[in-house]
Amino acid sequence: xxxxxxxxxxxxxxxxxxxxxxxxxxxxxxxxxxxxxxxxxxxxxxxxxxxxxxxxxxxxxxxxxxxxxxxxxxxxxxxxxxxxxxxxxxxxxxxxxxxxxxxxxxxxxxxxxxxxxxxxxxxxxxxxxxxxxxxxxxxxxxxxxxxxxxxxxxxxxxxxxxxxxxxxxxxxxxxxxxxxxxxxxxxxxxxxxxxxxxxxxxxxxxxxxxxxxxxxxxxxxxxxxxxxxxxxxxxxxxxxxxxxxxxxxxxxxxxxxxxxxxxxxxxxxxxxxxxxxx
Numbered sequence: 001x002x003x004x005x006x007x008x009x010x011x012x013x014x015x016x017x018x019x020x021x022x023x024x025x026x027x028x029x030x031x032x033x034x035x036x037x038x039x040x041x042x043x044x045x046x047x048x049x050x051x052x053x054x055x056x057x058x059x060x061x062x063x064x065x066x067x068x069x070x071x072x073x074x075x076x077x078x079x080x081x082x083x084x085x086x087x088x089x090x091x092x093x094x095x096x097x098x099x100x101x102x103x104x105x106x107x108x109x110x111x112x113x114x115x116x117x118x119x120x121x122x123x124x125x126x127x128x129x130x131x132x133x134x135x136x137x138x139x140x141x142x143x144x145x146x147x148x149x150x151x152x153x154x155x156x157x158x159x160x161x162x163x164x165x166x167x168x169x170x171x172x173x174x175x176x177x178x179x180x181x182x183x184x185x186x187x188x189x190x191x192x193x194x195x196x197x198x199x200x201x202x203x204x205x206x207x208x209x210x211x212x213x214x215x216x217x218x219x220x221x222x223x224x225x226x227x228x229x230x231x232x233x234x235x236x237x238x239x240x241x242x243x244x245x246x247x248x249x250x251x252x253x254x255x256x257x258x259x260x261x262x263x264x265x266x267x268x269x270x271x272x273x274x275x276x277x278x
Contacts, residue, residue, distance in 0.1 A: 001024060001060060001061065001064070001177065002022075002023075002024040002047065002205060003022070003059040004057075006019060007019075007046065007053045008053060017039050017226060017230060018055075018229055019230070022224070022231065024207065026204060028205060029207075029208065029219055029222070030233075031208050031219070031220040031222070031223050031224065032223075032226060033216070033238070033241070038227060039226050040209045041209055043224075044179055046058065048066065048179050060177060065175040067170040067171070068170065069167055069183060070166055076165075080150070080152065081140065081145065081154050081156075081165050082136050085172045087169060089129075089173050092123075092132055095124045096132075102117055135172060136168065139171055143187070143194065144164070144187075159186075161186070164187065176204040177205050178202065180207070180210075181208075182209060182211070183195065184210060192212075196218045200219065206219075213238045216238035217237045217239050220237045220238060221236070222234065222235055223236070223240075223241035
């Protein structure tokens with residue numbers, strides 16, 4: 001679904017990663033891991049087109065819906081919480097909002113275009129707009145935002161709960177590519193468990209930055225390791241990745257020791273040859 005070709009990122013003389021070539025597939029869930037400052041969030045922002053790479057290209061289907069967890073909740077402070085979530089499915093929400101505006105205009109005695117209204121009705125039905133509110137409420141319940149708060153403005157929630165609502169907005173959008181940066185930071189145990197189940201049944205391509213190794217174990221099918229200026233893909237969850245990386249490091253150390261032994265043997269041969277020559 002997503003192809004990265006020769007991707008690199010540099011800040012001045014510092015290289016975060018280079019020569020990154022990856023194929024990220026629909027139905028897979030990728031966890032991005034690495035040391036602090038290695039470039040995990042930078043890689044996610046490049047995938048979200050929020051930041052440019054120094055070299056290379058990212059290719060994905062032109063009309064793919066991309067869901068990115070935003071941090072700016074102030075623009076929605078006066079919006080009903082359930083509406084904030086429903087707005088995640090922008091095409092359905094826009095059609096529903098235009099339909100409502102047309103009806104209000106007609107009630108005031110204004111013009112009414114029946115053909116346009118019929119088109120909007122078909123769009124709402126096709127996109128599941130009439131089920132959207134129930135779906136949004138289900139997501140909010142899963143994220144442990146009480147149902148008696150759903151119709152209140154977003155400003156009644158604390159900062160952490162506002163971010164939960166924004167996470168709900170992303171999930172309600174049914175994106176084909178889901179990009180999440182530390183999604184469990186403001187969640188309690190029950191909400192994390194709900195999000196794990198949501199992602200386990202997610203049909204698109206999910207890419208997640210998280211320090212929560214248990215969460216990565218329960219969710220991920222692959223791990224992208226940002227280390228030593230490279231990004232390497234490992235199949236399996238976080239535990240499988242750590243085992244594979246230890247084994248790989250062991251093989252490399254054996255190869256280094258073998259090479260050292262070969263160099264030492266070669267040097268000893270040369271020394272013996274020199275001794276005989278004299």
